[in-house]
Amino acid sequence: MADRPVLEVHDLHVTFRTENGLVPAVDGIDFAVAPGRTLAIVGESGSGKSVSSAAVMGLLPANADVKGEVLLDGRELVGLPADELRAIRGNDIALVFQDALSALNPYYTVGWQVAEAYRLHHSVSKKEARRRAVELLDLVGIPGAARRAGNYPHEFSGGMRQRVVIAMALVNNPKVLIADEPTTALDVTVQAQIMRLLADVQAEFGTALVLISHDLGVVAETADDVLVMYAGRAAERGTVRDLFHRAAHPYSLGLLGAVPRVDVPPRPRLATIPGTPPSPGSITTGCPFQPRCAYAERVGERCVTERPELTPRPGEGDHEAACHLGRRPADA
Amino acid sequence: MPDLAWFVVRRLAAAILVMLALSLAVYLIFYALPADPAHLACGKPCTPDRLEQARHFMQLDQSTLQQYLNFLKGVFAGRTFGEGTAAVHCNAPCFGYSFPLARPVTTLIIERLPVTASIALGAAVLWLLIGVSLGVVAALNRGRLLDRLAVGFALVGVASPSFLVGLLAILVFGFWLNMVPVNGYVPFTESPVDWAWHLITPWLVLALIQAAAYIRLTRAQMLEELSLDHITTARAKGAGESRVVLRHGLRGALVPIVTLFGLDLGGLLGGAILTEKVFSMQGLGELLLSAVGQLDVAVVVGTTLFSAFLIILANLLVDIVHGALDPRVSHG
Numbered sequence: 001m002a003d004r005p006v007l008e009v010h011d012l013h014v015t016f017r018t019e020n021g022l023v024p025a026v027d028g029i030d031f032a033v034a035p036g037r038t039l040a041i042v043g044e045s046g047s048g049k050s051v052s053s054a055a056v057m058g059l060l061p062a063n064a065d066v067k068g069e070v071l072l073d074g075r076e077l078v079g080l081p082a083d084e085l086r087a088i089r090g091n092d093i094a095l096v097f098q099d100a101l102s103a104l105n106p107y108y109t110v111g112w113q114v115a116e117a118y119r120l121h122h123s124v125s126k127k128e129a130r131r132r133a134v135e136l137l138d139l140v141g142i143p144g145a146a147r148r149a150g151n152y153p154h155e156f157s158g159g160m161r162q163r164v165v166i167a168m169a170l171v172n173n174p175k176v177l178i179a180d181e182p183t184t185a186l187d188v189t190v191q192a193q194i195m196r197l198l199a200d201v202q203a204e205f206g207t208a209l210v211l212i213s214h215d216l217g218v219v220a221e222t223a224d225d226v227l228v229m230y231a232g233r234a235a236e237r238g239t240v241r242d243l244f245h246r247a248a249h250p251y252s253l254g255l256l257g258a259v260p261r262v263d264v265p266p267r268p269r270l271a272t273i274p275g276t277p278p279s280p281g282s283i284t285t286g287c288p289f290q291p292r293c294a295y296a297e298r299v300g301e302r303c304v305t306e307r308p309e310l311t312p313r314p315g316e317g318d319h320e321a322a323c324h325l326g327r328r329p330a331d332a
Numbered sequence: 333m334p335d336l337a338w339f340v341v342r343r344l345a346a347a348i349l350v351m352l353a354l355s356l357a358v359y360l361i362f363y364a365l366p367a368d369p370a371h372l373a374c375g376k377p378c379t380p381d382r383l384e385q386a387r388h389f390m391q392l393d394q395s396t397l398q399q400y401l402n403f404l405k406g407v408f409a410g411r412t413f414g415e416g417t418a419a420v421h422c423n424a425p426c427f428g429y430s431f432p433l434a435r436p437v438t439t440l441i442i443e444r445l446p447v448t449a450s451i452a453l454g455a456a457v458l459w460l461l462i463g464v465s466l467g468v469v470a471a472l473n474r475g476r477l478l479d480r481l482a483v484g485f486a487l488v489g490v491a492s493p494s495f496l497v498g499l500l501a502i503l504v505f506g507f508w509l510n511m512v513p514v515n516g517y518v519p520f521t522e523s524p525v526d527w528a529w530h531l532i533t534p535w536l537v538l539a540l541i542q543a544a545a546y547i548r549l550t551r552a553q554m555l556e557e558l559s560l561d562h563i564t565t566a567r568a569k570g571a572g573e574s575r576v577v578l579r580h581g582l583r584g585a586l587v588p589i590v591t592l593f594g595l596d597l598g599g600l601l602g603g604a605i606l607t608e609k610v611f612s613m614q615g616l617g618e619l620l621l622s623a624v625g626q627l628d629v630a631v632v633v634g635t636t637l638f639s640a641f642l643i644i645l646a647n648l649l650v651d652i653v654h655g656a657l658d659p660r661v662s663h664g
Contacts, residue, residue, distance in 0.1 A: 059567055083572075090570035097568075102561035106660055107583050117569040152659040168569065 005032035006208045007056070007093070007176045012068035014048070014055050023279070025051040027232040028068070031210075033176065033225070036202060038209040040223035040240070042216065042255065044277050048232040049212045053178045056210075057095055058085045072176070091121040094169035096198075098181040100161035104153035110164045111137070111149025118171045136167040140197060159190035163197065170201060177202075178210045183218060195222055216259050220244055225317075228252050231278050231288040234310060238319035248313040248321035250293050287324065299324045335662070336655065343651065347644045354640050355633070359400045362629045368392075369627050373431045389414045390431060403428065403633070427637065428630030430623070437634030440619060447517050448615035450527065451534050451607060452600040458539035460593060463546020468582060470547065471554035482547055489544030498537045498610035505533060515612035534611045538604065542596060549592060553585035560584070587657050591650050598646025602639025 014026040026048040033039040041049045055066050058077065070077040072092055077085065097103035105113060114133035115126070122129070130149070137145035140163040153161055162182060169177055179198065183191035195218055202209050213219055219226060219240065226243045228236040228251065236249040247253050254273035275292035290296045290303040302324045310320040371378060374386040387393045391402060391413060405411060406426035413420040413429060422429045428437040470482035506514035512533050518526040557563065558581045566580040603617030616635055623631035655661045 057568055059564060086570050086572060088570075089568055095565075095568040097561060097565065099561065103565045105562040105566070105580055105583075107658065116571075120570045154660050165565075168565075 003034040003036070005034045006073055007210070008032040008069070008071040009052070009056065010069040010071070012052060012055060012070065013066070014051050014060065015065045015067075016061075017063045017065065025064075025232055026055065029227070029229065029232075029234050031227050031234075031237070033208040033210055035175065035208050036206045037224045038202065038211055038222055040211045040213055040219040040226045041229060042213060042219055042226060043229035043235075044214065046277055046279065047229040049229050050180055052229075053095070053180055053210065053212055056178065057089055057093060059089075059095075087121070090117055090169075090174075091172045092174055093176045093178065094172065094174040096162075096165055096169045096177065096179040096182045099185045100158065100165045101153060101185075103165055104161060106153055109150050109152055110156070114149075114164065114168045114171055117168045121172050132171060133167070136171045137164065140164070140167040140170070140201075141193075142167070158186050159193060162186060162190075162194050166194070166197060166201070170205075170207075173205060174207060176208045176210065178212070180212045181214070182211075183215070184213075191218070198222070216255060228255070233288065234320075234322060235289065236321040236323075237310070238313070238321075239316045242313075242315035242317070242319040246313070246315050246319065248319070248325075249289075249323045250295050250325070251289050252321075254292075254294075287322075295325050336652070339655075340648070340652065343648050347648060350644055351637070351641060355403070355637050356400060358633050358636050358640075359403065360396065362632055363396050363399065365627075365629075369431070369629050372627060389418075427634035430628050430631045432626050432628050433631070437630050440631060441616065441634060441638050444614060444616045444619045445601075446519065447613050448603055448608070448617065449601060450517070450520065450531055451538065451604050451613065451615060452597060454528075454531055454535040455538035455542065455604075456593070456597050456600070458535055459542040459546060462539055463543035464550045464582075464589060466543070467547045467550020468554055468577065470551040471558065472577065474555060479551075482551070486544040486547040489541050489547075492541055493606075494537060494541050495606045495610050497540060498534070498607060501533050501537050502610070517613045517615075534604075534607050534613070537610075538600075538607055545592065545596075546589065549589060550585060553588055554581055557581045557584040587654060590653055590657060594646045594650035594653065595643070598643045598649075599639070602642045603635065 009029065009031050012026055012029050013024070016023045016025060029048075029052060031039055031041070041052065043049045051060070051064075054060050055064070056070050056077070058080070060066065066078055068078065072088065077088065080088075104110065108116075111130060111133045114136055115129035118124070118132050119126070119129045124132075134146045134149050137149055142148050142160060142163055148156075153164070156164065162185075166182075177198075182198070183194050186194060198209065198211075199222060201207060209222075211219070211223060223240045226236075226238060226240055227234055228243070228249065230251050235251045236243065236247065238246075243252060244256070247256060251273070257271045258273060260270060273292055278288055278291070286304040286306060287293070287296070287308050293303065296303040306324070308322040308324050310322045313319045313321050368383075368387075370383055370386040370390055370392050373390060374382045384393070391399060394402070402411060406422060406424070406428070408424055410424035410426045411422050411429075413422070420429060422436040422438075425438055426436055427441070429435075430437055430440060433440065466482045466485065470479045473479045502514045505511045513530050514533075516530055518530050520527040554577075558577070563576060563580055566576045571580070601616075603615060603620055605617030605621055607613075608615040608617040609621060616638070619631060620635040622628075623635065
């Protein structure tokens, strides 16, 4: 935590203008990530985690309104002219996608695609860009990189394709790497390889990593800090130990409880959080998690009438949770 | 590449079989007609004696099967009608002999082909440019005024018969405005400028009508392509909009466009009947049309087979190009 954050997001709001009116997707979140550190953003589908990363990259469709601050090395990105943003995208901030097969263009060789990412930000010859692409493909562990650079995406396995996507993201040595569910489409052993690769890269280049995931196992192993999102808002944030040992939000506890464990005798059914997440903005008063919360009755009226703000909780660093329950749920 | 060579060989073999079957079908259909071509050849007064003579000379007195075999023999070895000084030779490849025109069908096709090819190729370039660019513009402006204009233009194009548009164009640009010649064909070798000047109106008329399908196809394909994940990847790499749309979007939309283009062009090279008629150009379509009027069966069979050959050839070329355009397609 000694380093200044390279990426800071303050009070980010994203609203989509649709035919059915304004639909909020992200409703005021803050996070920051320092060089060499990993921030995990955790939440169910629709909690706004992917929209947040797209907002940081300036990749949202034209019907999205973004408010708040996105600071890269102190430079405001929100509202930046398109060409200045383009110079940053892929160069200072790069994205690793969930599904490497659809993220790669089927009509070009992987070498071309990695080289393209390099040439978009460096005025070099095609040959030089190609050399750099092969270098990166080799770095991410593609055997016979020089030869494989001439292959098309469909000629690679899922894990190898994800390595190509990572090579493409790293080719310009970005300060920030945003990985949106980078291992969801892969099987478990390959998942571990890819996460190790990301950790190695991070250690070597001091890249700040924003890991978007719903896989708490991956989060526990790789993240330094965690942001738990629920219905477009932050439910809890803190260090990874804060979350796993001192979770203060009933939702975080629910997520942790839903992870199958090998050290606990198996139950007939996996534990789940009852109910479904509300769409962001559909709950305007009170706590968005209240309808699904096991502790809401104990707290009473407040959960229905008053929206909880993030308040400090005991922990290592800036551990905060947005819950009216004063004590840790486990002790309540 | 041996894959491709083997593919072409197999397809050519199949094409020959299709041509044989097709020629037999065409032969049977036209020779089943109640009309007697010998009637036209025997002159007036047509005594039964002379009719029989004409029939024998034209080899129409043989069985239909024998006539078909004669036709096949002519294709490979040439054939001779009659004997002695009155004999008429038709050198291989002989696709029949036109008695009314007193020339081998092969010669007629070779004479007429440049006219039709000039019309078809020029129009094809125009409609491809117009159709694809308007389709891209429509897709990029989906739901807005430009989209509506392009789609409306396509609708008009689809609904307009070429003879009507052709006649209107002649009336307006030829007679009222007196800008362009209204008929006739000047060979390219004679004067390239006059060639183009005489062809400009038929080109535009054909292009206007054909472009419609390309606008719709390009628009639909582009909308599909631009919604794919790898387009987001291209943006995330820092590619500019024009690069995203053309290098990444249009590249994927190209395959079905090229397919349609190949088949359309193949069909049109076999004769642009209405356009040739309206603009009084002596192309293959006009040859076929007048042959039908004169019961010149040899010409009808010959030109029909030639058109079929072009379409089969276009199909083969489209399949080969398809493999070159889409690396996922295998010809194995």
